Amino acid sequence: MAVRMLLVINKSGGLIYHRSFEGDVDKGLNSNDYLILASILHGSFAIATQLTPKALQLSQSSSKNIDYTVPYIPYVGMPRGRTSSERSKYGASAPQGKLGSFKGDDFFKESFQSWNRSGVRQLCTDQFTMYIYQTMTGLKFVVACSQGTLSPANPSSSNNIFNIHVADNFLRKIYCLYSDYVMKDPFYSLEMPIKSTLFDKKVKQMVDNLV
Amino acid sequence: MSAPAQSKSLKAIGEDTWKNKTEKVNAELFTLTYGAIVSQLCADYDRDFQKVNNHLFSMGYNIGVRLVEDFLARTALPRCENMVKTSEMISKCAFKIFLNMTPQVTNWSSEKDAFSLMLDENPLSDFVELPMDAMKQLWYSNVLSGVLKGALEMVQLDCDVWFVSDILKGDPQTELRIKLNKVLKDEVPIGED
Amino acid sequence: MSQKIILPSTSDDGIYTPSDGYEYTIGPKQSLPNEANATPTPSRIYSDSLMHRKQEVSLSAMAFLFQEMIATIHRASSSAQDFETRLNGYGYGIGTRLVELLNLRNSVPPNYSKSSTSNFLSNSSSASINESHGSSGTGTGTISSASDHTHYHENGTESLAAVINNMRPRDLKILDILQFVHGTMWTYLFGHASDDLVKSSERDNEYMIVDNLPMLTQFIPAGRSCDYFTCGIIQGFLDSAEFPCRVSAHSMPQGELDQRTVYLIQFDRHVLERDNLRFGP
Numbered sequence: 001m002a003v004r005m006l007l008v009i010n011k012s013g014g015l016i017y018h019r020s021f022e023g024d025v026d027k028g029l030n031s032n033d034y035l036i037l038a039s040i041l042h043g044s045f046a047i048a049t050q051l052t053p054k055a056l057q058l059s060q061s062s063s064k065n066i067d068y069t070v071p072y073i074p075y076v077g078m079p080r081g082r083t084s085s086e087r088s089k090y091g092a093s094a095p096q097g098k099l100g101s102f103k104g105d106d107f108f109k110e111s112f113q114s115w116n117r118s119g120v121r122q123l124c125t126d127q128f129t130m131y132i133y134q135t136m137t138g139l140k141f142v143v144a145c146s147q148g149t150l151s152p153a154n155p156s157s158s159n160n161i162f163n164i165h166v167a168d169n170f171l172r173k174i175y176c177l178y179s180d181y182v183m184k185d186p187f188y189s190l191e192m193p194i195k196s197t198l199f200d201k202k203v204k205q206m207v208d209n210l211v
Numbered sequence: 212m213s214a215p216a217q218s219k220s221l222k223a224i225g226e227d228t229w230k231n232k233t234e235k236v237n238a239e240l241f242t243l244t245y246g247a248i249v250s251q252l253c254a255d256y257d258r259d260f261q262k263v264n265n266h267l268f269s270m271g272y273n274i275g276v277r278l279v280e281d282f283l284a285r286t287a288l289p290r291c292e293n294m295v296k297t298s299e300m301i302s303k304c305a306f307k308i309f310l311n312m313t314p315q316v317t318n319w320s321s322e323k324d325a326f327s328l329m330l331d332e333n334p335l336s337d338f339v340e341l342p343m344d345a346m347k348q349l350w351y352s353n354v355l356s357g358v359l360k361g362a363l364e365m366v367q368l369d370c371d372v373w374f375v376s377d378i379l380k381g382d383p384q385t386e387l388r389i390k391l392n393k394v395l396k397d398e399v400p401i402g403e404d
Numbered sequence: 405m406s407q408k409i410i411l412p413s414t415s416d417d418g419i420y421t422p423s424d425g426y427e428y429t430i431g432p433k434q435s436l437p438n439e440a441n442a443t444p445t446p447s448r449i450y451s452d453s454l455m456h457r458k459q460e461v462s463l464s465a466m467a468f469l470f471q472e473m474i475a476t477i478h479r480a481s482s483s484a485q486d487f488e489t490r491l492n493g494y495g496y497g498i499g500t501r502l503v504e505l506l507n508l509r510n511s512v513p514p515n516y517s518k519s520s521t522s523n524f525l526s527n528s529s530s531a532s533i534n535e536s537h538g539s540s541g542t543g544t545g546t547i548s549s550a551s552d553h554t555h556y557h558e559n560g561t562e563s564l565a566a567v568i569n570n571m572r573p574r575d576l577k578i579l580d581i582l583q584f585v586h587g588t589m590w591t592y593l594f595g596h597a598s599d600d601l602v603k604s605s606e607r608d609n610e611y612m613i614v615d616n617l618p619m620l621t622q623f624i625p626a627g628r629s630c631d632y633f634t635c636g637i638i639q640g641f642l643d644s645a646e647f648p649c650r651v652s653a654h655s656m657p658q659g660e661l662d663q664r665t666v667y668l669i670q671f672d673r674h675v676l677e678r679d680n681l682r683f684g685p
Contacts, residue, residue, distance in 0.1 A: 011398075011400065045401070045402060046401040046402070048402075049401050049402045100234070100463075100622065100623065101233065101234050101281070101462065101463040101464045101467060101623075102232060102233070102234065102285070103231065103232050103233055103234050103235075104231060104232060107232075107284075108232065108285070108287070109231075109232075112287035113287065113288070113289045115287075115289070115290075115400070115403055116402050116403070117402060117403055117404055118402050118403075118404065119401065119402025120402075134400055134402055134403075135280070135283055135284075135400075136283050136290060136366055136400065136403070137279065137280060137283065137365045137366065137400070138398075138400035139280075172284065172287060175280075175283075175284040176284040176285070178280065178284070179280045179281040179283075179284040179285070180281070180467075180623050181623055181625075183277040183278070183280050183281060183468075183471075184277070184281075184464075184467045184468060184471050184623035184624070185471065185623060185624050185625060186470075186471040186472070186474035186475040186478065186624065186630070187475075187478070187624070187625075187627070187628065190276065190277070195625075196625045197625045197626070198623065198624075198625045199625075201662075229462070233462045233463070233464070234462065234463040234464075235460035235461065235462055235463060236460060236461060236462075236463050236466045236594075236595065236619065237458075237459075237460065237592060237593065237595065238459040238460050238461045239456075239459070239592075240466065240592075240593050241461045241465065241466050241469065243498045243501065244466070244469060244470065244473065244494075244498070245469060247494045247495070247497050247498055248469075248473055248476075248494070250497070251493070251494060255480075270472050270476060273472050273475065274468045274469065274471075274472045277468060277471070278464070278465075278468050281464050281468070285464075308462060308464075309461065309462045309464060309465040310461050310462070310465055311459070311460060311461060311462070334459065334461050337452075337459075338449060338452060339449075340425065340426065340432055340449045341425045341426075342425050342426050342427065342428030343424060343425035343426060343427055343428070344425070344428060345425065345428075346424065346425040354469075381424070
């Protein structure tokens with residue numbers, strides 16, 4: 001399994017969701033460690049924005065042609081294997097579709113702009129790679145995986161930009177799940193830890209679909 | 212800073228998102244549910260409509276701060292560089308995607324920091340008529356002011372939002388006013404520029 | 405059992421006439437021709453067409469409104485029971501409104517479709533509107549029927565009653581009214597018929613309506629039952645159709661369907677006795 005853990009960090013750097021998908025990852029990390037990890041990530045993310053060399057900043061602002069567009073990569077984290085007849089059989093019992101308030105067979109189908117422009121988008125070690133997606137409201141979605149990429153079709157992809165784009169596609173979908181199963185839950189208090197079993201379940205499904 | 216030129220107009224994005232990417236429900240269920248909420252509030256506050264207005268506003272605020280995440284996850288649109296862009300975003304995208312309506316943007320202040328939305332149709336108030344005692348004070352759709360206030364605040368725009376007139380109160384049109392107080396620059400997420 | 409219906413709201417005083425509201429202890433008032441002087445501003449509601457316009461809002465908008473309604477009720481409630489009762493009350497008022505509305509709309513002939521036959525029918529319906537205006541218009545002398553006629557065309561709305569030839573008879577049998585809830589009402593509210601309608605094998609006054617994925621509560625994790633809103637709608641509907649009952653919601657996951665919900669309807673004893681007397685056991 002490629003995905004090892006998923007974090008959601010609120011705009012003040014507080015950890016509101018963490019989940020590991022491999023038992024052994026948890027070795028040595030208790031929930032307090034996770035809180036510290038989240039706030040360190042939050043801080044390093046902010047510091048990183050200041051680290052861009054001045055020359056690069058100048059050339060960026062003068063040319064203005066840096067492309068922050070993330071291309072749409074079809075069906076990342078979606079149940080691709082399901083045939084249409086199976087889906088219609090399923091659809092009869094689940095009339096709202098499988099994607100909550102989102103219509104169709106994928107959450108979105110177009111390229112989009114990344115809101116994360118000068119912060120950390122990817123962090124690599126020999127052991128794992130971490131990707132960060134930040135929203136306009138300041139939420140951070142973080143995923144760590146054991147291989148360099150989340151892409152099941154391309155497990156040994158050496159094209160790093162592509163890997164970042166896959167992760168952005170995946171994390172935006174987690175954001176979509178968040179907007180349905182956390183924001184529309186009347187018993188959730190904003191900025192507080194997410195306890196929703198439904199969100200858990202949907203996240204797990206999406207991670208499983210990556211394999 | 213400035214977003215790259217959009218390949219699609221906001222109007223087209225709003226319409227496409229509404230049509231192809233959004234699950235829908237019968238608007239009458241929405242109308243009836245909101246009606247049940249307002250009439251219960253009128254009873255709970257013993258027909259003190261000022262309090263009902265405030266309560267509707269705060270309900271709207273609570274909705275707005277959550278609803279904005281739905282909007283952003285669904286559209287992933289870049290930040291608006293000025294209020295003119297913001298007004299279009301609200302009218303052609305947000306109202307379109309959530310309520311399938313496109314209020315007209317008008318009455319700009321000379322500083323371009325305040326504008327009005329004209330709600331020709333309003334699914335909150337379909338089949339609604341106010342009782343006599345509520346005519347003067349109750350802003351029936353006040354939840355909308357709260358929603359806009361909450362949602363804009365979450366994208367770091369501190370605004371005042373209020374109803375200027377309402378067809379239900381005998382006015383010729385329903386006008387919702389939005390005025391920008393300031394951009395909360397310190398709260399813009401680090402890393403966005 | 406079909407009966408000729410009376411055209412409502414034919415003394416329409418113009419949709420854009422501002423109203424002064426109505427006395428809330430009495431309710432909106434329709435001005436009749438012979439008391440036009442007594443009530444100078446008739447209720448605006450009566451000039452709106454009841455024709456189903458099939459308008460939609462996003463599921464998100466509905467879910468956010470529902471979510472905030474639940475949170476408000478939850479804050480005000482002292483216990484789980486209190487919460488369920490209050491939530492039930494919100495739905496109850498909606499249910500009572502649906503009895504007449506859905507029956508009326510269901511009386512529209514099945515072959516009537518606004519687009520395909522609109523020419524013929526809108527002509528005939530506006531003709532009948534015009535005709536009745538002629539009589540009421542001369543009586544009151546307050547409004548010209550011609551101006552009214554244009555209102556109907558501007559809005560593209562037609563009187564629902566004008567399309568109906570025969571009123572659908574009211575459901576009198578328990579099974580008929582339950583079929584109506586399971587099919588017509590569910591489709592109106594949630595866009596599909598409920599997934600099952602079952603009679604209890606243990607108690608003869610109990611019936612169950614099953615929804616595999618309740619639309620309104622699909623984003624809310626199990627724990628507190630927010631489905632009492634729908635219970636309230638069902639109960640309000642059945643109560644005002646003279647089938648008094650109690651309705652409760654139960655989460656009953658089945659296989660993959662872990663949000664499957666069963667609405668248990670328990671009719672009052674006398675409803676059963678009446679059914680037996682009338683239609684035999």
